[in-house]
Amino acid sequence: LEEALIFEIGTTETTGVDLPAPAAGAPNRLGGLDRAESFGLPGLSEPETVRHYTRLSRQNYAIDCGIFPLGSCTMKHNPRLNEKVARMPGFGDVHPLQPESTVQGALAVIDELAEWLVTLTGMDAVAMSPKAGAHGELCGILCIRAALEARGDPREVVLVPESAHGTNPATAAFAGYRVEGIPATAEGRVDFEALKARLGPDVAAVMITNPNTCGLFERDMKAISDAVHAAGAFVYCDGANFNAIVGRVRPGDLGVDAMHINLHKTFSTPHGGGGPGSGPVVLSAALAPYAPLPFTVKQADGTISLIEEADVADHLPGSFGRMSAFSGQMGMFTRALAYILSHGADGLRQVSGDAVLNANYMLRSLEDLLDAPFGASGPCMHEALFSDASFAKGVSTLDVAKGLIDEGFHPMTMYFPLVVHGAMLIEPTECESKATLDQFIAAFRGIVERANAGDLGLTQAPLLAPRRRMDEATAARKPRLAWSPEAAA
Amino acid sequence: LEEALIFEIGTTETTGVDLPAPAAGAPNRLGGLDRAESFGLPGLSEPETVRHYTRLSRQNYAIDCGIFPLGSCTMKHNPRLNEKVARMPGFGDVHPLQPESTVQGALAVIDELAEWLVTLTGMDAVAMSPKAGAHGELCGILCIRAALEARGDPREVVLVPESAHGTNPATAAFAGYRVEGIPATAEGRVDFEALKARLGPDVAAVMITNPNTCGLFERDMKAISDAVHAAGAFVYCDGANFNAIVGRVRPGDLGVDAMHINLHKTFSTPHGGGGPGSGPVVLSAALAPYAPLPFTVKQADGTISLIEEADVADHLPGSFGRMSAFSGQMGMFTRALAYILSHGADGLRQVSGDAVLNANYMLRSLEDLLDAPFGASGPCMHEALFSDASFAKGVSTLDVAKGLIDEGFHPMTMYFPLVVHGAMLIEPTECESKATLDQFIAAFRGIVERANAGDLGLTQAPLLAPRRRMDEATAARKPRLAWSPEAAA
């Protein structure tokens, strides 16, 4: 049974809510702008609505259905307590502009979470308002830019390793910087010598991911930071991989000036099929004076103030301004705080330990069949990287990924990082049991054996999913982005 | 991927809760009864637990996934508001023995729902405590028995039509009565003449289902009641089919003395894969004095009292006693009340109207292909009955039912009522849209055509479900009712 579109089963007369019918002759102060024409929004009764979305959902894979071995995307279990907490009326049903005295608990959540983030990272301050990781990156780069401008030393270049997430160069460019790459060494780390050679008075910042996207810890991180600082630049760390070291290593101790934290990765707020995220940015003492609005300040009497435009001059005159309306992703803060409190200092340390153990177990259980280009570079961190070197001609990383679908698993991250050919990046996270890992490994080995043997049947996978491979070329060439009676035909 | 049993993936050491480890040397007042040996209960972490039950759930069909055309079992949409309401702390988190002053709202729910039930049925009183339909039947029969005994006229026989639900004779027998059948007429109704002929001083009650299980309204109901009453007996009405007439016909006007109401049928409390139910019993003035404990009484000051053993002598000395601990299925009462308030008097009338319309639409859209034994007996009520008369040899009602599974639908009720050969009883309920009915009819017609043509492929159905047909014979012959390491082998 294929699920129809709401436009195909609903009508503009049907509704799943009961509201008084608009009364004729009611007062009208709409200034003559009444919307007269029908605009074709279909409605469904509640039973039909529940069924439509239930059926749609059943076509999805999700963490609740199985492992997401997505390198660099950290998909972990979302505790249901956190969903409950976020829906408490004092969090879910408060307006962002309520008087301070009526939202002390909400402000306390922000303040308490901020304190945990600062402590866990060993930094000086945190900007809570960025709405997702990329937004956090932008926030961090804007802090750097504000700091440089404040000292009258605007610079032009941001250095980004080749293995970086695509958002890094995008962010730097968005903030007006020219982006230059830094090569990687043969063992998969930043080429420190090349980096040192490039540093100079035009370099504003270096953006580094650590652990990096090859799944390796940047051993030279502290030395890199020192060199960058010596050159008058700042170190931005992409915190997407913070899960690998949380509770064990503090980026502040490595000389980082700014790092965003994807709450939905390390602190398990639900990914929701593509968001919302939340990207608080921890800042060093050098950057803290330029943090964006708004932020919380704990007063001597224990009350917490929300500092906005009206008070910023008294508290943080260097603030570069507001990055969005209101105070950030409160709904994610409550979840992240509940997650952190649940784990505690001991639990978070166990999180990174188990995440790294699971990744190494994966690495060592597969490297006899698959090329692990940096397998000899030491233990991996929270993710294991492989290349397509062993595959026979005609079979690609994509085919292996789709083959996994037929085995009941979500594919790993493909073709990223770019520094490895046909990259396969696997991050099991700490939430997977040994039994699940063993199941995944067995299935994956089976597929890899087929790929290595050149079984072209894999190029037809998946066969058992709700859909076969999709015609993405046509989708992009002749985009159909909204339903219309004609397009449906 | 097959889902393992918790016994195969869990261990007795694993747990998905965080509790302080039992302290050695803590006080122990267990009287030397400490449970020393392991008893082999497996635990799972929260992520594994969520995944296990999520995956299991995905092997289920449910109202949220599609229509349940189950005659006599009324599976309708369960509004999510009702789930929310039932979980309000004042309902979900109150103890049944709390002091009256602290549960006035809970008692008001019972009282308010009771009033609706009495008004909708046109009866005099209602016993709220029965825990399900069958329990309600028992309650009603016990009221009758108590009333007869109170007048010193114990009787021995209960008459039950052949088409009755199996619970009817079971209940009468459980309460100590001898059960005798009443035949049906050719048009599918109770044979009034035969009934009249059987009435006599040994007959305690007649149990009638109206609308009956052939989907027909018992036209002679009032006359039957009068005759039964004239013979000194009582009329018990099985209320399983109340959905067909709610808001339009009051059983009290038809002379009924007792009728249970399946809240999960007519008033849409969730069926939950087999319960909980709730079976309040409405009673006539003749039976009300014998109703069971406990019950609510509204005092002059507006407060509501819960009458239990301590006060029963002052309020209802004839009460036959308690049918279970505490006050009934509160969690179902809140849901049913929310359902009733949402629909209101107008909505409930529409409910029965749409339910009957949907059933007649089904009947008339299928009767050209399928034998509808009582299709000429007038409009059906909320369900349409068919027989297997048109099927070719080798194909059975069961095969057709399983064929529906492959089309994505839950089967209809099969082989019930017993008065029709290879019965197929279809009840769409008012919650199905015309589009869904049309889809179902199209699929059903396709299967019936195959059955009529003798397509033996149907005997292999289902092919597309999570499981093929199950070996039920072995299950019953060599029951394996609990997991053991040996049994798993």
Added chain:
Amino acid sequence: MRYLPLTDTDRSAMLDVVGAPSIEALFSDVPESARLPGLIEGLPLHASEMAVERHMQRLSDRNIAAGSAPFFLGAGAYRHHVPSSVDHLIQRGEFLTAYTPYQPEIAQGTLQMLFEFQSQVARLLECEVANASMYDGSTACWEAVVMARRITKRGKSLISAGLHPHYVSTINTMAGFTGDVIDYTAPVLDAAADDEALIASIDDETSCVVVQYPDILGRLPDLAAIAEAAHSKGALLIAVVTEPVALGAIKSPGELGADIVVGEGQSLGVGLQFGGPYLGLFATREKYLRQMPGRLCGQTTDAEGKRGFVLTLSTREQHIRREKATSNICTNSGLCALAFSIHMTLLGEAGLRALAAENHRLACLAADRLGAVPGVELVNTSFFNEFTLKLSGNASAAVKALADRQILAGVSLGRLYPDAPDIGGGLIVAVTETTTLEDIEALAAGLQEVLA
């Protein structure tokens, strides 16, 4: 009408197919006199979701929720912390809105869950087989008495004084109609259950002895001795467990020799809910399997040899067997069984033991603290998480006075035993992991005040 998908256009089109002029015409078989011409009087019209929610919220607010006050009620229903994932999972539509799994091909979710539930219950109670649930503990208990009669062919049931009085009433109601003889006396405020008197009452006509463990006063009867005595007279021991968490700390009824174990499973996963729906547990020896009431789920294979589960032995059930059924249960407590099973899976044996230990630890603290209040005496020598206090004043009055102070103090024996006024000073107090030290202090202070 948000729950009704048909539009007026649909209705017209469908009436055309049906060949009826109106929906009303479809009710032509109903005698005119019984057909209401319009809306039922005295009832309001349909209401928006917001309006209904507000109305229900107002009613809810008129109750004192257990979680919003120091809370000490037990006596057959216990407040435990239920992990959030339990409620999340039971609300999945595929569980919540599924029908009884009569079509196993598309109901393996419910069926496997029931099989796991039966297996968990059997292990918890240490019995060989358990069924897929009953309505609640009290009806399960009554069904056990009926089952014992079927097995022993004897009609006399001996009920321990420690059995929950509601359970006793439920059994008595049925016995009043079936002619069974029920031998029962209410408890006295004594230090220990009078097991010896109970044992002395067993004779050759005794069908079963029904003993609650821990009992209504929180005491721990000597099940092993009673079992031995019962068996020596050919009677069955029915053990009743109203607080399954206790079995994380104390020996199981099965180990101690019970033939049938019934229980109230509400403690795990289900919540208080003002008394229902709850969850009847029912387990017994394999040899009595075919006399057991209720639905059963069994393991088998499908046509391709895959493991699967089905409802089985349904020839015992009333919807099939009609007047020869073994019990009065049809719809049972499937969803509550699911909640119980999920909670039990989260706990596992280690978690259940830790939970029980925490309950017992706090109960010991509370017993000492409350027993030290002037005018209060601790009755129990042994207990798990519930014990009885003897107050110098009337306990029902104390409970009311404390409720006015927003303290939910426990269950007075006077409420449970209106005909036994000599135990009016008795107060049953339950303590669980949800009880805080502040709660205990509040109750101690409150008791001191109202007894002064």
Added chain:
Amino acid sequence: MRYLPLTDTDRSAMLDVVGAPSIEALFSDVPESARLPGLIEGLPLHASEMAVERHMQRLSDRNIAAGSAPFFLGAGAYRHHVPSSVDHLIQRGEFLTAYTPYQPEIAQGTLQMLFEFQSQVARLLECEVANASMYDGSTACWEAVVMARRITKRGKSLISAGLHPHYVSTINTMAGFTGDVIDYTAPVLDAAADDEALIASIDDETSCVVVQYPDILGRLPDLAAIAEAAHSKGALLIAVVTEPVALGAIKSPGELGADIVVGEGQSLGVGLQFGGPYLGLFATREKYLRQMPGRLCGQTTDAEGKRGFVLTLSTREQHIRREKATSNICTNSGLCALAFSIHMTLLGEAGLRALAAENHRLACLAADRLGAVPGVELVNTSFFNEFTLKLSGNASAAVKALADRQILAGVSLGRLYPDAPDIGGGLIVAVTETTTLEDIEALAAGLQEVLA
């Protein structure tokens, strides 16, 4: 640790496979000096679910929830009744815990939903194409300004005085770094938006005109006239809708000529949540499609010819395009889009119209009642569900005084415009279907009291 499945037995076995003596040994690449030998200081140990829930509940209880008091705040975030089924459905694990649908074969649920969402948004706003959501209204607005620059190759943006000041700040922050010129002045407490002045400021260097509709004071600017003026100078009109419910009553920005329409979708399905996560709406003309930021879902077919949906045109996105991306968005607001889409499906056009009518009806009642309070003057001549009052006293002080009386009165202009003290008497009041007549009376009485 309830969230961690590995047992110590598992860990040992896995370390054997890995060939490491301990988990610590796996961190050997981290310099000794940066490796914490033990637990991070200053943080507590792990806590039970019950303990965490209690802690969070205590914090929650320190807030006044909107639903527990007369509540009149709007100014970019609106309290509407969200049907229970919305929250139920978005909590299904398959939606809640799914990843971005990069693997369309096993993500059709999310993808079809996004396609339906885009289609709903396009119809609501009457634009040809809409994207799959942005972070929120303010960032969507800023992205629209950036997009206009890409299209027009001009660097001057004209911002209406009626645009939400937080949105203005957000745009200004970015302009401070990119060198764009932003032309904006704060509003004055006037009867109508000064559309003529705005129109007069459009010139040949203007990239876009940004107009909120209804505006921050609840006024309804003449979008059609502004669109015409902008187009005549080669500039784009960006319309900003912070209250989408309004479009059930008033003409859409698309119909009135807007080139880009952005909005805050929070009103439908999402809830207040103290400001986030919210939902950015973004729609435009098809010809600007490839300049549009954000993720897009498109219809296509699979290898068997079945209709299906995929993320498409991702070469505009930063995770692919790196430094050549069109926007700063990667993770978006998928789950909020789902909530919006479900709520919109439940409403349908008929429901949205009824909802808007009810909002307007109550707002008219409230405007009349509040405007009649001594010392209070209604500023607006037209409005939808939000209007501005001019108080005789300072509005920020009145808001605080009313909060002490448990009345959440609205948003004072003084808080939004700290640098424009001449509008300190302004109070923005929003009224929705959740507002009761008692609420309105309470506010009227409260205002009278605090202004006296």
